[in-house]
Amino acid sequence: MGNLPIDRTQLEYPFLHTGMDFAGPVLKADRKGRGSKTIKSYILVFVCLAVKALHLELVTSLTTESFLAALRRFMSRRGKPQTLYCDNGTSFVGASNELSNFLKHNHDKLQSGMAENLINFKFSPAYSPHFGGLWEAAVKSTKYHLKRILSLTHLTYEELNCCLIQIEAILNSRPLTPLSSDPSDLTYLSPSHFLIGCSLLSVPQEPLTEENISRLERFQRVEKLKQHFWSRFSNEYVTLLQHKTKWHTSTDQLQVGTMVLVKDRALPPLLWLLGRVTKLYPGTDNVTRVADVRTKKGVIRRAYNNLCPLPIT
Incomplete structure:
Protein backbone atom coordinates (compact mmCIF):
# COMPACT_ATOMS: atom_id res chain seq x y z
CA MET A 1 0.00 0.00 0.00
CA GLY A 2 1.36 3.39 -0.97
CA ASN A 3 1.55 6.50 1.15
CA LEU A 4 -1.36 8.89 1.36
CA PRO A 5 -1.29 11.83 -1.09
CA ILE A 6 0.16 14.98 0.43
CA ASP A 7 -3.27 16.64 0.06
CA ARG A 8 -4.73 14.06 2.47
CA THR A 9 -2.23 14.88 5.21
CA GLN A 10 -2.31 18.69 5.21
CA LEU A 11 -5.21 20.44 6.97
CA GLU A 12 -6.31 23.27 4.70
CA TYR A 13 -9.63 25.06 4.49
CA PRO A 14 -12.44 22.72 3.35
CA PHE A 15 -12.57 21.65 -0.30
CA LEU A 16 -9.23 23.24 -1.26
CA HIS A 17 -8.26 19.78 -2.52
CA THR A 18 -11.34 17.88 -3.63
CA GLY A 19 -12.13 14.47 -5.06
CA MET A 20 -15.27 13.99 -7.12
CA ASP A 21 -17.23 11.20 -8.68
CA PHE A 22 -20.60 10.56 -10.26
CA ALA A 23 -23.31 8.46 -8.65
CA GLY A 24 -26.40 7.30 -10.42
CA PRO A 25 -28.47 7.23 -12.37
CA VAL A 26 -31.44 8.13 -10.17
CA LEU A 27 -34.95 8.66 -11.53
CA LYS A 28 -36.87 11.89 -11.02
CA ALA A 29 -40.36 12.89 -12.10
CA ASP A 30 -40.71 15.60 -14.75
CA ARG A 31 -43.73 17.10 -12.94
CA LYS A 32 -46.16 16.49 -10.10
CA GLY A 33 -49.36 14.49 -10.42
CA ARG A 34 -50.43 11.48 -12.40
CA GLY A 35 -49.05 10.73 -15.81
CA SER A 36 -45.62 12.15 -15.02
CA LYS A 37 -42.60 10.66 -16.75
CA THR A 38 -39.40 9.57 -15.07
CA ILE A 39 -36.12 11.04 -16.27
CA LYS A 40 -32.59 9.95 -15.50
CA SER A 41 -30.55 12.25 -13.27
CA TYR A 42 -27.15 11.92 -11.67
CA ILE A 43 -25.46 12.97 -8.45
CA LEU A 44 -22.08 14.66 -8.50
CA VAL A 45 -20.28 13.93 -5.22
CA PHE A 46 -17.52 16.26 -3.98
CA VAL A 47 -15.33 15.12 -1.06
CA CYS A 48 -12.82 17.27 0.80
CA LEU A 49 -9.56 15.33 1.02
CA ALA A 50 -8.53 17.01 4.28
CA VAL A 51 -11.68 16.90 6.49
CA LYS A 52 -13.84 14.35 4.57
CA ALA A 53 -16.76 16.75 4.22
CA LEU A 54 -19.22 16.02 1.42
CA HIS A 55 -21.09 18.19 -1.05
CA LEU A 56 -23.80 16.77 -3.33
CA GLU A 57 -24.99 18.33 -6.58
CA LEU A 58 -27.91 17.07 -8.67
CA VAL A 59 -27.27 17.13 -12.42
CA THR A 60 -29.85 16.34 -15.07
CA SER A 61 -27.48 15.02 -17.74
CA LEU A 62 -23.89 14.00 -18.39
CA THR A 63 -23.06 16.81 -20.78
CA THR A 64 -20.09 19.08 -20.32
CA GLU A 65 -22.42 22.05 -19.79
CA SER A 66 -24.28 20.31 -16.95
CA PHE A 67 -21.03 19.29 -15.27
CA LEU A 68 -19.53 22.79 -15.48
CA ALA A 69 -22.78 24.31 -14.17
CA ALA A 70 -22.70 21.94 -11.18
CA LEU A 71 -19.05 22.80 -10.61
CA ARG A 72 -19.86 26.53 -10.63
CA ARG A 73 -22.65 25.99 -8.08
CA PHE A 74 -20.20 24.06 -5.93
CA MET A 75 -17.55 26.81 -6.13
CA SER A 76 -20.12 29.53 -5.37
CA ARG A 77 -20.98 27.87 -2.04
CA ARG A 78 -17.73 26.13 -1.03
CA GLY A 79 -15.05 28.22 -2.67
CA LYS A 80 -12.78 27.52 -5.62
CA PRO A 81 -10.73 24.33 -5.20
CA GLN A 82 -7.05 24.31 -5.99
CA THR A 83 -6.98 20.67 -7.10
CA LEU A 84 -9.75 18.41 -8.41
CA TYR A 85 -9.19 14.65 -8.42
CA CYS A 86 -11.34 12.37 -10.52
CA ASP A 87 -11.39 8.84 -11.84
CA ASN A 88 -10.60 8.24 -15.47
CA GLY A 89 -13.73 7.55 -17.47
CA THR A 90 -12.93 3.88 -17.97
CA SER A 91 -12.40 3.25 -14.25
CA PHE A 92 -16.03 3.64 -13.16
CA VAL A 93 -16.63 0.11 -11.94
CA GLY A 94 -20.23 -1.02 -12.24
CA ALA A 95 -21.43 2.26 -13.72
CA SER A 96 -23.28 2.60 -16.98
CA ASN A 97 -21.53 3.29 -20.28
CA GLU A 98 -22.75 6.88 -20.12
CA LEU A 99 -20.72 7.52 -16.98
CA SER A 100 -17.65 5.95 -18.56
CA ASN A 101 -17.94 7.86 -21.81
CA PHE A 102 -18.53 11.26 -20.20
CA LEU A 103 -15.00 11.85 -18.93
CA LYS A 104 -13.48 9.78 -21.72
CA HIS A 105 -14.94 12.01 -24.45
CA ASN A 106 -14.53 15.31 -22.57
CA HIS A 107 -11.09 14.76 -21.09
CA ASP A 108 -9.28 17.52 -23.02
CA LYS A 109 -12.15 20.01 -22.84
CA LEU A 110 -12.46 19.67 -19.09
CA GLN A 111 -8.75 20.10 -18.52
CA SER A 112 -8.64 23.28 -20.61
CA GLY A 113 -11.73 24.65 -18.85
CA MET A 114 -10.22 24.01 -15.44
CA ALA A 115 -6.91 25.61 -16.46
CA GLU A 116 -8.73 28.88 -17.23
CA ASN A 117 -9.98 28.93 -13.63
CA LEU A 118 -6.51 28.05 -12.24
CA ILE A 119 -7.75 24.65 -11.08
CA ASN A 120 -5.42 21.67 -11.36
CA PHE A 121 -7.50 18.78 -12.76
CA LYS A 122 -5.98 15.36 -12.03
CA PHE A 123 -7.23 12.05 -13.41
CA SER A 124 -6.53 8.69 -11.83
CA PRO A 125 -5.00 5.96 -14.01
CA ALA A 126 -7.42 3.87 -16.04
CA TYR A 127 -8.88 0.78 -14.35
CA SER A 128 -7.63 1.97 -10.94
CA PRO A 129 -10.63 2.87 -8.78
CA HIS A 130 -8.58 2.31 -5.61
CA PHE A 131 -6.72 5.54 -6.39
CA GLY A 132 -9.94 7.33 -5.48
CA GLY A 133 -10.92 5.29 -2.46
CA LEU A 134 -12.04 8.35 -0.48
CA TRP A 135 -14.66 9.54 -2.96
CA GLU A 136 -15.58 6.01 -3.99
CA ALA A 137 -16.51 5.39 -0.32
CA ALA A 138 -18.54 8.62 -0.32
CA VAL A 139 -20.42 7.49 -3.42
CA LYS A 140 -21.17 4.17 -1.73
CA SER A 141 -22.47 5.88 1.41
CA THR A 142 -24.73 8.10 -0.69
CA LYS A 143 -25.86 5.76 -3.44
CA TYR A 144 -26.28 2.48 -1.55
CA HIS A 145 -29.17 3.65 0.61
CA LEU A 146 -30.42 6.41 -1.70
CA LYS A 147 -31.32 3.96 -4.47
CA ARG A 148 -33.38 1.94 -2.00
CA ILE A 149 -35.32 4.85 -0.55
CA LEU A 150 -35.97 6.49 -3.93
CA SER A 151 -37.66 3.29 -5.09
CA LEU A 152 -40.50 4.19 -2.70
CA THR A 153 -41.60 7.23 -4.73
CA HIS A 154 -40.55 9.53 -7.57
CA LEU A 155 -39.66 13.11 -6.71
CA THR A 156 -39.48 16.22 -8.84
CA TYR A 157 -36.19 18.07 -9.35
CA GLU A 158 -36.90 20.49 -6.51
CA GLU A 159 -37.96 17.72 -4.11
CA LEU A 160 -35.03 15.47 -5.02
CA ASN A 161 -32.58 18.35 -4.63
CA CYS A 162 -34.07 19.14 -1.20
CA CYS A 163 -33.72 15.48 -0.20
CA LEU A 164 -30.08 15.38 -1.36
CA ILE A 165 -29.14 18.50 0.62
CA GLN A 166 -30.65 16.99 3.78
CA ILE A 167 -28.78 13.73 3.12
CA GLU A 168 -25.60 15.80 2.72
CA ALA A 169 -26.23 17.22 6.19
CA ILE A 170 -26.64 13.70 7.62
CA LEU A 171 -23.36 12.56 6.09
CA ASN A 172 -21.54 15.66 7.35
CA SER A 173 -22.87 15.20 10.89
CA ARG A 174 -21.10 11.88 11.49
CA PRO A 175 -18.67 11.87 14.46
CA LEU A 176 -15.00 11.64 13.52
CA THR A 177 -13.08 11.97 16.79
CA PRO A 178 -13.48 13.45 20.30
CA LEU A 179 -12.75 17.17 20.59
CA SER A 180 -10.74 16.72 23.78
CA SER A 181 -9.53 14.13 26.27
CA ASP A 182 -11.49 15.75 29.12
CA PRO A 183 -13.67 13.02 30.73
CA SER A 184 -16.49 15.54 31.24
CA ASP A 185 -16.48 16.64 27.59
CA LEU A 186 -19.02 14.83 25.38
CA THR A 187 -18.53 16.95 22.27
CA TYR A 188 -17.13 15.42 19.10
CA LEU A 189 -15.58 16.63 15.89
CA SER A 190 -17.56 16.19 12.66
CA PRO A 191 -17.05 17.43 9.09
CA SER A 192 -19.72 20.09 9.72
CA HIS A 193 -17.43 21.78 12.27
CA PHE A 194 -15.08 22.70 9.43
CA LEU A 195 -17.98 24.04 7.33
CA ILE A 196 -20.11 26.05 9.79
CA GLY A 197 -18.09 25.86 13.02
CA CYS A 198 -20.55 23.68 14.95
CA SER A 199 -22.68 20.54 14.66
CA LEU A 200 -25.49 20.41 12.14
CA LEU A 201 -28.99 20.19 13.61
CA SER A 202 -32.43 19.89 12.06
CA VAL A 203 -35.90 21.07 13.02
CA PRO A 204 -37.73 18.34 15.00
CA GLN A 205 -40.27 16.46 12.90
CA GLU A 206 -42.78 13.77 13.74
CA PRO A 207 -41.61 10.22 12.92
CA LEU A 208 -42.89 9.11 9.53
CA THR A 209 -40.97 5.87 9.03
CA GLU A 210 -44.03 3.71 9.73
CA GLU A 211 -46.42 5.75 7.58
CA ASN A 212 -47.56 4.63 4.13
CA ILE A 213 -45.74 6.94 1.75
CA SER A 214 -48.63 6.96 -0.75
CA ARG A 215 -50.87 8.62 1.86
CA LEU A 216 -48.46 11.44 2.69
CA GLU A 217 -48.29 14.93 1.28
CA ARG A 218 -45.39 15.53 -1.08
CA PHE A 219 -43.38 17.57 1.43
CA GLN A 220 -43.91 14.78 3.98
CA ARG A 221 -42.57 12.24 1.49
CA VAL A 222 -39.24 14.10 1.37
CA GLU A 223 -39.12 14.06 5.19
CA LYS A 224 -39.91 10.33 5.25
CA LEU A 225 -37.10 9.61 2.78
CA LYS A 226 -34.67 11.62 4.91
CA GLN A 227 -35.68 9.72 8.05
CA HIS A 228 -35.42 6.42 6.17
CA PHE A 229 -31.94 7.32 4.94
CA TRP A 230 -30.91 8.33 8.48
CA SER A 231 -32.03 5.02 9.98
CA ARG A 232 -30.10 3.06 7.36
CA PHE A 233 -26.94 5.18 7.31
CA SER A 234 -26.60 5.58 11.08
CA ASN A 235 -26.80 1.81 11.58
CA GLU A 236 -24.27 1.21 8.81
CA TYR A 237 -21.88 3.84 10.18
CA VAL A 238 -21.98 2.25 13.64
CA THR A 239 -21.22 -1.11 12.03
CA LEU A 240 -18.19 0.36 10.24
CA LEU A 241 -16.81 1.56 13.58
CA GLN A 242 -16.99 -1.99 14.94
CA HIS A 243 -14.57 -4.42 13.33
CA LYS A 244 -15.97 -7.91 13.81
CA THR A 245 -13.31 -10.53 13.21
CA LYS A 246 -12.56 -13.85 14.81
CA TRP A 247 -10.08 -13.48 17.65
CA HIS A 248 -8.47 -15.61 20.33
CA THR A 249 -6.84 -12.86 22.38
CA SER A 250 -8.27 -9.63 23.72
CA THR A 251 -6.85 -6.38 22.34
CA ASP A 252 -7.71 -2.67 22.51
CA GLN A 253 -9.72 -2.85 25.74
CA LEU A 254 -11.89 0.13 26.57
CA GLN A 255 -10.42 2.51 29.13
CA VAL A 256 -12.23 4.71 31.61
CA GLY A 257 -12.72 8.13 30.03
CA THR A 258 -12.84 6.86 26.43
Whole structure:
Protein backbone atom coordinates (compact mmCIF):
# COMPACT_ATOMS: atom_id res chain seq x y z
CA MET A 1 0.00 0.00 0.00
CA GLY A 2 1.36 3.39 -0.97
CA ASN A 3 1.55 6.50 1.15
CA LEU A 4 -1.36 8.89 1.36
CA PRO A 5 -1.29 11.83 -1.09
CA ILE A 6 0.16 14.98 0.43
CA ASP A 7 -3.27 16.64 0.06
CA ARG A 8 -4.73 14.06 2.47
CA THR A 9 -2.23 14.88 5.21
CA GLN A 10 -2.31 18.69 5.21
CA LEU A 11 -5.21 20.44 6.97
CA GLU A 12 -6.31 23.27 4.70
CA TYR A 13 -9.63 25.06 4.49
CA PRO A 14 -12.44 22.72 3.35
CA PHE A 15 -12.57 21.65 -0.30
CA LEU A 16 -9.23 23.24 -1.26
CA HIS A 17 -8.26 19.78 -2.52
CA THR A 18 -11.34 17.88 -3.63
CA GLY A 19 -12.13 14.47 -5.06
CA MET A 20 -15.27 13.99 -7.12
CA ASP A 21 -17.23 11.20 -8.68
CA PHE A 22 -20.60 10.56 -10.26
CA ALA A 23 -23.31 8.46 -8.65
CA GLY A 24 -26.40 7.30 -10.42
CA PRO A 25 -28.47 7.23 -12.37
CA VAL A 26 -31.44 8.13 -10.17
CA LEU A 27 -34.95 8.66 -11.53
CA LYS A 28 -36.87 11.89 -11.02
CA ALA A 29 -40.36 12.89 -12.10
CA ASP A 30 -40.71 15.60 -14.75
CA ARG A 31 -43.73 17.10 -12.94
CA LYS A 32 -46.16 16.49 -10.10
CA GLY A 33 -49.36 14.49 -10.42
CA ARG A 34 -50.43 11.48 -12.40
CA GLY A 35 -49.05 10.73 -15.81
CA SER A 36 -45.62 12.15 -15.02
CA LYS A 37 -42.60 10.66 -16.75
CA THR A 38 -39.40 9.57 -15.07
CA ILE A 39 -36.12 11.04 -16.27
CA LYS A 40 -32.59 9.95 -15.50
CA SER A 41 -30.55 12.25 -13.27
CA TYR A 42 -27.15 11.92 -11.67
CA ILE A 43 -25.46 12.97 -8.45
CA LEU A 44 -22.08 14.66 -8.50
CA VAL A 45 -20.28 13.93 -5.22
CA PHE A 46 -17.52 16.26 -3.98
CA VAL A 47 -15.33 15.12 -1.06
CA CYS A 48 -12.82 17.27 0.80
CA LEU A 49 -9.56 15.33 1.02
CA ALA A 50 -8.53 17.01 4.28
CA VAL A 51 -11.68 16.90 6.49
CA LYS A 52 -13.84 14.35 4.57
CA ALA A 53 -16.76 16.75 4.22
CA LEU A 54 -19.22 16.02 1.42
CA HIS A 55 -21.09 18.19 -1.05
CA LEU A 56 -23.80 16.77 -3.33
CA GLU A 57 -24.99 18.33 -6.58
CA LEU A 58 -27.91 17.07 -8.67
CA VAL A 59 -27.27 17.13 -12.42
CA THR A 60 -29.85 16.34 -15.07
CA SER A 61 -27.48 15.02 -17.74
CA LEU A 62 -23.89 14.00 -18.39
CA THR A 63 -23.06 16.81 -20.78
CA THR A 64 -20.09 19.08 -20.32
CA GLU A 65 -22.42 22.05 -19.79
CA SER A 66 -24.28 20.31 -16.95
CA PHE A 67 -21.03 19.29 -15.27
CA LEU A 68 -19.53 22.79 -15.48
CA ALA A 69 -22.78 24.31 -14.17
CA ALA A 70 -22.70 21.94 -11.18
CA LEU A 71 -19.05 22.80 -10.61
CA ARG A 72 -19.86 26.53 -10.63
CA ARG A 73 -22.65 25.99 -8.08
CA PHE A 74 -20.20 24.06 -5.93
CA MET A 75 -17.55 26.81 -6.13
CA SER A 76 -20.12 29.53 -5.37
CA ARG A 77 -20.98 27.87 -2.04
CA ARG A 78 -17.73 26.13 -1.03
CA GLY A 79 -15.05 28.22 -2.67
CA LYS A 80 -12.78 27.52 -5.62
CA PRO A 81 -10.73 24.33 -5.20
CA GLN A 82 -7.05 24.31 -5.99
CA THR A 83 -6.98 20.67 -7.10
CA LEU A 84 -9.75 18.41 -8.41
CA TYR A 85 -9.19 14.65 -8.42
CA CYS A 86 -11.34 12.37 -10.52
CA ASP A 87 -11.39 8.84 -11.84
CA ASN A 88 -10.60 8.24 -15.47
CA GLY A 89 -13.73 7.55 -17.47
CA THR A 90 -12.93 3.88 -17.97
CA SER A 91 -12.40 3.25 -14.25
CA PHE A 92 -16.03 3.64 -13.16
CA VAL A 93 -16.63 0.11 -11.94
CA GLY A 94 -20.23 -1.02 -12.24
CA ALA A 95 -21.43 2.26 -13.72
CA SER A 96 -23.28 2.60 -16.98
CA ASN A 97 -21.53 3.29 -20.28
CA GLU A 98 -22.75 6.88 -20.12
CA LEU A 99 -20.72 7.52 -16.98
CA SER A 100 -17.65 5.95 -18.56
CA ASN A 101 -17.94 7.86 -21.81
CA PHE A 102 -18.53 11.26 -20.20
CA LEU A 103 -15.00 11.85 -18.93
CA LYS A 104 -13.48 9.78 -21.72
CA HIS A 105 -14.94 12.01 -24.45
CA ASN A 106 -14.53 15.31 -22.57
CA HIS A 107 -11.09 14.76 -21.09
CA ASP A 108 -9.28 17.52 -23.02
CA LYS A 109 -12.15 20.01 -22.84
CA LEU A 110 -12.46 19.67 -19.09
CA GLN A 111 -8.75 20.10 -18.52
CA SER A 112 -8.64 23.28 -20.61
CA GLY A 113 -11.73 24.65 -18.85
CA MET A 114 -10.22 24.01 -15.44
CA ALA A 115 -6.91 25.61 -16.46
CA GLU A 116 -8.73 28.88 -17.23
CA ASN A 117 -9.98 28.93 -13.63
CA LEU A 118 -6.51 28.05 -12.24
CA ILE A 119 -7.75 24.65 -11.08
CA ASN A 120 -5.42 21.67 -11.36
CA PHE A 121 -7.50 18.78 -12.76
CA LYS A 122 -5.98 15.36 -12.03
CA PHE A 123 -7.23 12.05 -13.41
CA SER A 124 -6.53 8.69 -11.83
CA PRO A 125 -5.00 5.96 -14.01
CA ALA A 126 -7.42 3.87 -16.04
CA TYR A 127 -8.88 0.78 -14.35
CA SER A 128 -7.63 1.97 -10.94
CA PRO A 129 -10.63 2.87 -8.78
CA HIS A 130 -8.58 2.31 -5.61
CA PHE A 131 -6.72 5.54 -6.39
CA GLY A 132 -9.94 7.33 -5.48
CA GLY A 133 -10.92 5.29 -2.46
CA LEU A 134 -12.04 8.35 -0.48
CA TRP A 135 -14.66 9.54 -2.96
CA GLU A 136 -15.58 6.01 -3.99
CA ALA A 137 -16.51 5.39 -0.32
CA ALA A 138 -18.54 8.62 -0.32
CA VAL A 139 -20.42 7.49 -3.42
CA LYS A 140 -21.17 4.17 -1.73
CA SER A 141 -22.47 5.88 1.41
CA THR A 142 -24.73 8.10 -0.69
CA LYS A 143 -25.86 5.76 -3.44
CA TYR A 144 -26.28 2.48 -1.55
CA HIS A 145 -29.17 3.65 0.61
CA LEU A 146 -30.42 6.41 -1.70
CA LYS A 147 -31.32 3.96 -4.47
CA ARG A 148 -33.38 1.94 -2.00
CA ILE A 149 -35.32 4.85 -0.55
CA LEU A 150 -35.97 6.49 -3.93
CA SER A 151 -37.66 3.29 -5.09
CA LEU A 152 -40.50 4.19 -2.70
CA THR A 153 -41.60 7.23 -4.73
CA HIS A 154 -40.55 9.53 -7.57
CA LEU A 155 -39.66 13.11 -6.71
CA THR A 156 -39.48 16.22 -8.84
CA TYR A 157 -36.19 18.07 -9.35
CA GLU A 158 -36.90 20.49 -6.51
CA GLU A 159 -37.96 17.72 -4.11
CA LEU A 160 -35.03 15.47 -5.02
CA ASN A 161 -32.58 18.35 -4.63
CA CYS A 162 -34.07 19.14 -1.20
CA CYS A 163 -33.72 15.48 -0.20
CA LEU A 164 -30.08 15.38 -1.36
CA ILE A 165 -29.14 18.50 0.62
CA GLN A 166 -30.65 16.99 3.78
CA ILE A 167 -28.78 13.73 3.12
CA GLU A 168 -25.60 15.80 2.72
CA ALA A 169 -26.23 17.22 6.19
CA ILE A 170 -26.64 13.70 7.62
CA LEU A 171 -23.36 12.56 6.09
CA ASN A 172 -21.54 15.66 7.35
CA SER A 173 -22.87 15.20 10.89
CA ARG A 174 -21.10 11.88 11.49
CA PRO A 175 -18.67 11.87 14.46
CA LEU A 176 -15.00 11.64 13.52
CA THR A 177 -13.08 11.97 16.79
CA PRO A 178 -13.48 13.45 20.30
CA LEU A 179 -12.75 17.17 20.59
CA SER A 180 -10.74 16.72 23.78
CA SER A 181 -9.53 14.13 26.27
CA ASP A 182 -11.49 15.75 29.12
CA PRO A 183 -13.67 13.02 30.73
CA SER A 184 -16.49 15.54 31.24
CA ASP A 185 -16.48 16.64 27.59
CA LEU A 186 -19.02 14.83 25.38
CA THR A 187 -18.53 16.95 22.27
CA TYR A 188 -17.13 15.42 19.10
CA LEU A 189 -15.58 16.63 15.89
CA SER A 190 -17.56 16.19 12.66
CA PRO A 191 -17.05 17.43 9.09
CA SER A 192 -19.72 20.09 9.72
CA HIS A 193 -17.43 21.78 12.27
CA PHE A 194 -15.08 22.70 9.43
CA LEU A 195 -17.98 24.04 7.33
CA ILE A 196 -20.11 26.05 9.79
CA GLY A 197 -18.09 25.86 13.02
CA CYS A 198 -20.55 23.68 14.95
CA SER A 199 -22.68 20.54 14.66
CA LEU A 200 -25.49 20.41 12.14
CA LEU A 201 -28.99 20.19 13.61
CA SER A 202 -32.43 19.89 12.06
CA VAL A 203 -35.90 21.07 13.02
CA PRO A 204 -37.73 18.34 15.00
CA GLN A 205 -40.27 16.46 12.90
CA GLU A 206 -42.78 13.77 13.74
CA PRO A 207 -41.61 10.22 12.92
CA LEU A 208 -42.89 9.11 9.53
CA THR A 209 -40.97 5.87 9.03
CA GLU A 210 -44.03 3.71 9.73
CA GLU A 211 -46.42 5.75 7.58
CA ASN A 212 -47.56 4.63 4.13
CA ILE A 213 -45.74 6.94 1.75
CA SER A 214 -48.63 6.96 -0.75
CA ARG A 215 -50.87 8.62 1.86
CA LEU A 216 -48.46 11.44 2.69
CA GLU A 217 -48.29 14.93 1.28
CA ARG A 218 -45.39 15.53 -1.08
CA PHE A 219 -43.38 17.57 1.43
CA GLN A 220 -43.91 14.78 3.98
CA ARG A 221 -42.57 12.24 1.49
CA VAL A 222 -39.24 14.10 1.37
CA GLU A 223 -39.12 14.06 5.19
CA LYS A 224 -39.91 10.33 5.25
CA LEU A 225 -37.10 9.61 2.78
CA LYS A 226 -34.67 11.62 4.91
CA GLN A 227 -35.68 9.72 8.05
CA HIS A 228 -35.42 6.42 6.17
CA PHE A 229 -31.94 7.32 4.94
CA TRP A 230 -30.91 8.33 8.48
CA SER A 231 -32.03 5.02 9.98
CA ARG A 232 -30.10 3.06 7.36
CA PHE A 233 -26.94 5.18 7.31
CA SER A 234 -26.60 5.58 11.08
CA ASN A 235 -26.80 1.81 11.58
CA GLU A 236 -24.27 1.21 8.81
CA TYR A 237 -21.88 3.84 10.18
CA VAL A 238 -21.98 2.25 13.64
CA THR A 239 -21.22 -1.11 12.03
CA LEU A 240 -18.19 0.36 10.24
CA LEU A 241 -16.81 1.56 13.58
CA GLN A 242 -16.99 -1.99 14.94
CA HIS A 243 -14.57 -4.42 13.33
CA LYS A 244 -15.97 -7.91 13.81
CA THR A 245 -13.31 -10.53 13.21
CA LYS A 246 -12.56 -13.85 14.81
CA TRP A 247 -10.08 -13.48 17.65
CA HIS A 248 -8.47 -15.61 20.33
CA THR A 249 -6.84 -12.86 22.38
CA SER A 250 -8.27 -9.63 23.72
CA THR A 251 -6.85 -6.38 22.34
CA ASP A 252 -7.71 -2.67 22.51
CA GLN A 253 -9.72 -2.85 25.74
CA LEU A 254 -11.89 0.13 26.57
CA GLN A 255 -10.42 2.51 29.13
CA VAL A 256 -12.23 4.71 31.61
CA GLY A 257 -12.72 8.13 30.03
CA THR A 258 -12.84 6.86 26.43
CA MET A 259 -15.44 8.56 24.26
CA VAL A 260 -17.80 6.09 22.59
CA LEU A 261 -20.70 6.24 20.16
CA VAL A 262 -23.71 4.41 21.60
CA LYS A 263 -26.07 2.50 19.31
CA ASP A 264 -29.59 3.93 19.54
CA ARG A 265 -32.09 3.25 16.78
CA ALA A 266 -34.64 5.68 18.24
CA LEU A 267 -32.61 8.86 17.72
CA PRO A 268 -33.93 11.47 15.25
CA PRO A 269 -31.83 12.56 12.24
CA LEU A 270 -28.53 14.40 12.84
CA LEU A 271 -28.39 13.41 16.52
CA TRP A 272 -25.71 11.00 17.72
CA LEU A 273 -25.56 9.62 21.27
CA LEU A 274 -22.01 10.14 22.58
CA GLY A 275 -20.73 9.29 26.04
CA ARG A 276 -17.67 8.69 28.21
CA VAL A 277 -16.89 5.34 29.82
CA THR A 278 -17.09 5.69 33.62
CA LYS A 279 -16.85 2.10 34.84
CA LEU A 280 -15.91 -1.32 33.45
CA TYR A 281 -17.35 -4.70 34.48
CA PRO A 282 -14.91 -7.60 33.93
CA GLY A 283 -16.30 -11.12 33.64
CA THR A 284 -15.18 -14.29 35.37
CA ASP A 285 -12.34 -14.59 32.84
CA ASN A 286 -11.20 -11.02 33.63
CA VAL A 287 -12.29 -9.85 30.18
CA THR A 288 -14.47 -6.73 30.19
CA ARG A 289 -17.59 -6.89 28.03
CA VAL A 290 -19.91 -4.40 29.77
CA ALA A 291 -19.38 -0.76 30.69
CA ASP A 292 -21.19 2.18 32.27
CA VAL A 293 -21.33 5.21 29.97
CA ARG A 294 -22.14 8.76 31.01
CA THR A 295 -24.24 10.49 28.36
CA LYS A 296 -26.47 13.55 28.22
CA LYS A 297 -29.33 11.24 29.20
CA GLY A 298 -27.48 10.08 32.31
CA VAL A 299 -25.38 7.01 33.07
CA ILE A 300 -26.37 3.94 31.05
CA ARG A 301 -24.98 0.41 31.05
CA ARG A 302 -24.24 -1.20 27.69
CA ALA A 303 -22.43 -4.24 26.35
CA TYR A 304 -19.46 -3.74 24.05
CA ASN A 305 -21.50 -4.69 20.97
CA ASN A 306 -23.44 -1.42 21.45
CA LEU A 307 -20.37 0.77 22.02
CA CYS A 308 -18.10 2.13 19.32
CA PRO A 309 -14.93 3.93 20.48
CA LEU A 310 -14.14 6.99 18.40
CA PRO A 311 -10.62 7.00 16.93
CA ILE A 312 -8.18 9.32 18.68
CA THR A 313 -5.98 11.37 16.38
